[in-house]
Amino acid sequence: MGVTIHDVARAAGVSVASASRALSGRRKVTPEIAERVARAAGELGYQPNAVAKALRDQTTGTIGMVVPGIGNPFFTTIVEAVERELQNSGTDLLLCSSQYSPEIEARRLETLLARRVDGLIISPCDIEASVPAVLDAARRVPLVQLDRHIEGGGADWVGVDDEAGLALAVDHVIAGGARSVVFAGSRLVSSSARLRLSGFERAAARTGVEVLPPLLGEFTLEWGVEAGRMLLDAGRLPDAVVCANDEIAVGLVRSLRFGGKRVPGDVAVVGFDDVGHATMCDPPLSTVRQPVEEMAAEAVRLLGQVKAGDPRPAQRIAIAPRLVVRQTSRPVAAGVAD
Amino acid sequence: MGVTIHDVARAAGVSVASASRALSGRRKVTPEIAERVARAAGELGYQPNAVAKALRDQTTGTIGMVVPGIGNPFFTTIVEAVERELQNSGTDLLLCSSQYSPEIEARRLETLLARRVDGLIISPCDIEASVPAVLDAARRVPLVQLDRHIEGGGADWVGVDDEAGLALAVDHVIAGGARSVVFAGSRLVSSSARLRLSGFERAAARTGVEVLPPLLGEFTLEWGVEAGRMLLDAGRLPDAVVCANDEIAVGLVRSLRFGGKRVPGDVAVVGFDDVGHATMCDPPLSTVRQPVEEMAAEAVRLLGQVKAGDPRPAQRIAIAPRLVVRQTSRPVAAGVAD
DNA sequence: GTGAAAGCGCTAACAG
DNA sequence: CTGTTAGCGCTTTCAC
Numbered sequence: 001m002g003v004t005i006h007d008v009a010r011a012a013g014v015s016v017a018s019a020s021r022a023l024s025g026r027r028k029v030t031p032e033i034a035e036r037v038a039r040a041a042g043e044l045g046y047q048p049n050a051v052a053k054a055l056r057d058q059t060t061g062t063i064g065m066v067v068p069g070i071g072n073p074f075f076t077t078i079v080e081a082v083e084r085e086l087q088n089s090g091t092d093l094l095l096c097s098s099q100y101s102p103e104i105e106a107r108r109l110e111t112l113l114a115r116r117v118d119g120l121i122i123s124p125c126d127i128e129a130s131v132p133a134v135l136d137a138a139r140r141v142p143l144v145q146l147d148r149h150i151e152g153g154g155a156d157w158v159g160v161d162d163e164a165g166l167a168l169a170v171d172h173v174i175a176g177g178a179r180s181v182v183f184a185g186s187r188l189v190s191s192s193a194r195l196r197l198s199g200f201e202r203a204a205a206r207t208g209v210e211v212l213p214p215l216l217g218e219f220t221l222e223w224g225v226e227a228g229r230m231l232l233d234a235g236r237l238p239d240a241v242v243c244a245n246d247e248i249a250v251g252l253v254r255s256l257r258f259g260g261k262r263v264p265g266d267v268a269v270v271g272f273d274d275v276g277h278a279t280m281c282d283p284p285l286s287t288v289r290q291p292v293e294e295m296a297a298e299a300v301r302l303l304g305q306v307k308a309g310d311p312r313p314a315q316r317i318a319i320a321p322r323l324v325v326r327q328t329s330r331p332v333a334a335g336v337a338d
Numbered sequence: 339m340g341v342t343i344h345d346v347a348r349a350a351g352v353s354v355a356s357a358s359r360a361l362s363g364r365r366k367v368t369p370e371i372a373e374r375v376a377r378a379a380g381e382l383g384y385q386p387n388a389v390a391k392a393l394r395d396q397t398t399g400t401i402g403m404v405v406p407g408i409g410n411p412f413f414t415t416i417v418e419a420v421e422r423e424l425q426n427s428g429t430d431l432l433l434c435s436s437q438y439s440p441e442i443e444a445r446r447l448e449t450l451l452a453r454r455v456d457g458l459i460i461s462p463c464d465i466e467a468s469v470p471a472v473l474d475a476a477r478r479v480p481l482v483q484l485d486r487h488i489e490g491g492g493a494d495w496v497g498v499d500d501e502a503g504l505a506l507a508v509d510h511v512i513a514g515g516a517r518s519v520v521f522a523g524s525r526l527v528s529s530s531a532r533l534r535l536s537g538f539e540r541a542a543a544r545t546g547v548e549v550l551p552p553l554l555g556e557f558t559l560e561w562g563v564e565a566g567r568m569l570l571d572a573g574r575l576p577d578a579v580v581c582a583n584d585e586i587a588v589g590l591v592r593s594l595r596f597g598g599k600r601v602p603g604d605v606a607v608v609g610f611d612d613v614g615h616a617t618m619c620d621p622p623l624s625t626v627r628q629p630v631e632e633m634a635a636e637a638v639r640l641l642g643q644v645k646a647g648d649p650r651p652a653q654r655i656a657i658a659p660r661l662v663v664r665q666t667s668r669p670v671a672a673g674v675a676d
Numbered sequence: 677g678t679g680a681a682a683g684c685g686c687t688a689a690c691a692g
Numbered sequence: 693c694t695g696t697t698a699g700c701g702c703t704t705t706c707a708c
Contacts, residue, residue: 390685
């Protein structure tokens with residue numbers, strides 16, 4: 001390490017200013033100088049020091065992204081989408097996981113801010129506990145929330161329209177003949193958990209079918225398995241279960257089938273997300289697909305417009321999801337016996 | 339943004355040097371100054387600028403990590419393990435995905451180097467095409483390869499002992515009564531793909547059982563499904579199939595069962611990795627567990643010892659894996675009929 | 677069109 | 693123990 005622009009300038013027999021200009025191409029230099037500088041840089045293996053440039057320019061060309069967990073396929077999918085979106089913008093992504101802990105989240109935000117990222121995309125792990133750190137960060141740098149968000153209107157947000165998504169799922173199973181439904185979701189620590197439950201409840205209430213008490217645990221396959229077991233133990237199965245994400249749904253289907261029930265024969269199951277788990281399921285999972293690419297594109301676009309500590313009211317952009325009907329929710333008559 | 343140490347110093351009525359010393363605590367100051375500086379910093383919301391510090395110190399407190407893909411659960415698991423390992427060392431991780439492309443990989447390495455990371459942990463996507471970029475990076479900064487590696491001995495490496503792992507799997511299925519075996523793996527673009535195939539072949543040859551031609555595709559569930567279909571179509575099933583990773587194995591089990599075969603009744607299946615997919619499988623997958631935590635710890639430890647462009651011979655640390663027997667490889671006699 | 681020099685924010689000599 | 697100052701590598705005025 002260690003060949004600087006001074007070395008290049010000296011080797012080319014010009015001033016550092018000229019070397020800088022030649023290298024960046026942002027200002028005119030004689031072709032001859034351009035040529036000499038280019039060759040010198042090549043021969044010495046010059047590589048500009050991004051740290052020095054960042055200090056000088058007061059901009060790092062990086063944005064930070066914080067997600068609750070990198071083990072959850074939904075978050076890795078959305079991270080990849082953001083990465084693709086940033087691909088050719090010359091902006092790099094600094095990725096951090098909060099490991100579902102508001103404390104770690106706050107620490108990660110601090111170090112990202114200390115490293116002077118130009119912006120922040122975050123999916124806050126906790127709707128309440130994440131508030132101070134997110135608001136504080138938003139005051140210092142452009143910030144947009146993606147997927148999850150904190151309560152109150154303190155920061156911009158892009159995500160899926162959970163309400164609409166759950167309505168899609170509920171209406172679908174009811175159209176398939178379900179007379180009783182239950183929701184299998186997560187404890188209400190995140191905005192997603194809350195909005196999906198309330199979306200479910202509202203949609204179900206509208207139709208007037210019987211609604212069993214919701215099963216609330218984690219966004220995991222393990223919890224899905226357990227929720228299935230609870231349903232089995234309860235002795236009476238609803239006609240349909242609507243899940244807060246695909247992992248729960250996959251676990252649920254597995255444990256229902258293990259318990260001797262047919263899906264969709266005895267009970268219809270619908271997931272949420274559609275990020276890969278769904279087709280892995282056996283039988284393939286009906287689910288509500290989040291428009292991940294659009295969400296990522298919208299988040300990046302919005303980030304470009306947000307200003308730090310902007311006093312204008314925060315925007316909330318909810319993108320409509322789409323129902324994807326596969327096998328777990330086929331009406332019995334039409335369905336392949338599982 | 340923008341309260342600097344000068345502002346703090348002025349507010350506290352001391353010099354920047356004293357402010358710096360008080361803040362860092364690395365040198366003695368009078369309690370009174372310490373107190374005044376601390377209060378000023380608190381009131382102004384001072385946050386040190388890591389960019390300036392990095393330029394000054396010629397060290398950033400970050401290490402870069404490049405993995406082939408963040409969608410693959412094995413890589414996210416190992417990333418999390420490295421993160422945990424770095425947790426309290428004050429070192430931050432800059433994570434990048436090469437998306438299985440040597441070109442993108444080279445670009446990511448460039449920007450990581452430009453950002454002056456203090457070290458690099460990489461799982462090179464291609465055993466041949468990744469060579470120049472990895473070697474070049476290793477010349478500039480301490481680097482260790484984790485899991486995958488490039489050919490030749492140009493850079494240190496920590497990973498699992500593939501040879502031993504495959505021997506474990508092969509011996510296990512043969513002990514269970516298998517008289518014919520086949521390997522389902524990936525095309526030979528990565529070291530893992532090559533070593534697992536050769537490990538399989540060596541172990542199988544040693545035992546003298548019949549070995550069918552290997553099935554080589556991708557490290558994905560989809561390829562596993564297809565490989566299963568190919569086996570089915572071939573008309574004659576081997577007694578056991580040993581897979582290069584769990585995703586392939588899960589897909590294979592699914593398609594074998596879909597084709598009316600019993601696992602493990604008609605054919606035993608063993609995976610590789612054991613990072614979560616295995617227990618999701620139905621029936622639970624027998625597999626070879628990679629000691630991910632140890633690998634991560636060892637990689638971080640080794641990185642601390644490596645020097646850039648060190649002329650000493652590169653180290654290769656292969657950690658022994660462990661066989662985890664679940665349901666897909668139970669001997670027929672003992673097995674639960676699937 | 678080119679070069680000299682200032683300055684981004686910080687820390688570590690170096691004097692006092 | 694404290695303050696002044698140089699300098700990390702870069703870009704961009706500001707003069708010429």
